[in-house]
Amino acid sequence: MRFIMRACPMEDSPMNQHELNNARPYFRELEAKEREACVNAIPKVRLAEKHMRNCELLLNRAKLLAKLPRWAITAELGVDHAAFSEEILRVAQPQTLHLIDLWNTDRYHDGLFEGTKAKFASAISAGQVRIHRQNSIQAAADFHDDYFDWIYVDTDHSYETTARELRSYAAKVKQDGIIAGHDYTMGNWVSSYRYGVIEALHEFCVEENWEFVYLTMDPFESQSFAIRRIL
Ligand SMILES: C[S@@+](CC[C@H](N)C(=O)[O-])C[C@H]1O[C@@H](n2cnc3c(N)ncnc32)[C@H](O)[C@@H]1O
Numbered sequence: 001m002r003f004i005m006r007a008c009p010m011e012d013s014p015m016n017q018h019e020l021n022n023a024r025p026y027f028r029e030l031e032a033k034e035r036e037a038c039v040n041a042i043p044k045v046r047l048a049e050k051h052m053r054n055c056e057l058l059l060n061r062a063k064l065l066a067k068l069p070r071w072a073i074t075a076e077l078g079v080d081h082a083a084f085s086e087e088i089l090r091v092a093q094p095q096t097l098h099l100i101d102l103w104n105t106d107r108y109h110d111g112l113f114e115g116t117k118a119k120f121a122s123a124i125s126a127g128q129v130r131i132h133r134q135n136s137i138q139a140a141a142d143f144h145d146d147y148f149d150w151i152y153v154d155t156d157h158s159y160e161t162t163a164r165e166l167r168s169y170a171a172k173v174k175q176d177g178i179i180a181g182h183d184y185t186m187g188n189w190v191s192s193y194r195y196g197v198i199e200a201l202h203e204f205c206v207e208e209n210w211e212f213v214y215l216t217m218d219p220f221e222s223q224s225f226a227i228r229r230i231l
Contacts, residue, residue, distance in 0.1 A: 004087035014093070030176030035194070042159045042196050045203040047212075050230065060225040061182070064150060064214050065091045068178065072149030075100055077136040077165060077200070078156075078182075082116040088152070090125065097123075100132045100139045101155075140168035148173045150226075159196020166204040182227040184215060201225060 015023060058064050065087060068074075075098035076085050085099055099120075103113035113133060123129040132139045136155050151173060153165050166179065173179055184201065187194040204210060205227060214226040 010024065012128060038194050042194075042199045043203055044199060045206045047091050047202050047205060050144075050163050051202075051205045051211050053211070056214050058216045059216050060093075060218045061221075062087070064180065064216050064224050067214060068092055069149050071095050073147060074098070075148060075151040077101075077139075077151060077169075078154035079103075079112075079116060081112045082119055084152070084154070085116070085129075086119070089120075089129070094128070096128060096130065098130050098132060098143075099132060100136050103133060104134055108126050131132065137164050137168050140165075140172055145171045146174045146177075148177055150180060152176040153179065154183065157183045157193075157195040157197050159200050162197050162200035163203065166200060166208075170204075170208060170210075175229060175231065178213065178226050179210075180214070180224060182223040183222040185222045198209045201227065 044142075058067065061084075070093050072092065072094050074088065074092065074094040076088060077100045079085055079099045081099040084098065085097065088094065088097055095167075099116065101113070101116075103110060103116075103218070113131075117124065117131060120129040120131075120219060124131065132142065134142075136153075136167070148169070151169055153162065153169075155161055155165065164179045181197065183195055183197045184196060186198065209230045210227045211230045212225060213228050216224040218224070
């Protein structure tokens with residue numbers, strides 16, 4: 001659900017500055033209505049005390065990574081140029097790190113896939129890193145239940161995708177395992193893109209009885225989260 005800022009509504013009949021100034025409030029109102037409809041379409045579920053009582057606030061996602069179990073079986077959903085994947089390898093020293101990404105857009109392209117393969121060539125040969133060029137939700141079927149110690153979710157941040165990822169991977173994570181991820185935030189101000197991570201997570205925690213363990217307070221990038229089952 002993307003919103004495109006429109007300076008001029010009809011390119012074949014350009015407005016003069018006066019007309020444009022008069023039209024701006026109308027288009028702002030239209031855009032506000034579109035944004036409101038988008039927000040209203042995302043389900044809102046309230047957390048209860050039990051979903052937050054064991055949640056620790058951390059300074060940033062580097063601190064979160066340091067808290068996640070080492071020598072674990074892990075996955076990163078959404079890899080980009082593998083900058084965070086490198087951090088996962090360096091800090092968490094996972095037994096296995098599955099990197100799952102489509103790399104199929106102009107921004108997230110084939111070159112990033114090739115770069116990721118090259119970056120981790122020796123870890124791939126050693127079997128520590130495995131690359132899955134796949135849709136995150138379809139890739140879940142490749143793993144058996146109770147497989148992961150933890151995963152980190154960072155794909156398109158929409159409500160729909162996040163809700164499906166949480167449900168697809170819940171059974172794949174061990175009983176005491178963790179689902180962590182990025183972008184626990186309302187959206188991207190620069191691109192006017194409304195995320196749905198907060199809503200998808202809250203709904204999932206309430207419906208599936210999971211709790212927040214960590215939330216980060218990153219000042220210069222989106223917040224990260226970590227949740228686990230209430231046992
Ligand atoms: C924000 S970037 C990931 C950033 C990375 N985790 C980091 O912290 O450096 C999002 C990535 O998710 C991938 N992606 C988006 N939707 C996806 C999906 N449904 N399945 C798999 N990958 C997806 C994109 O190709 C892109 O590389």
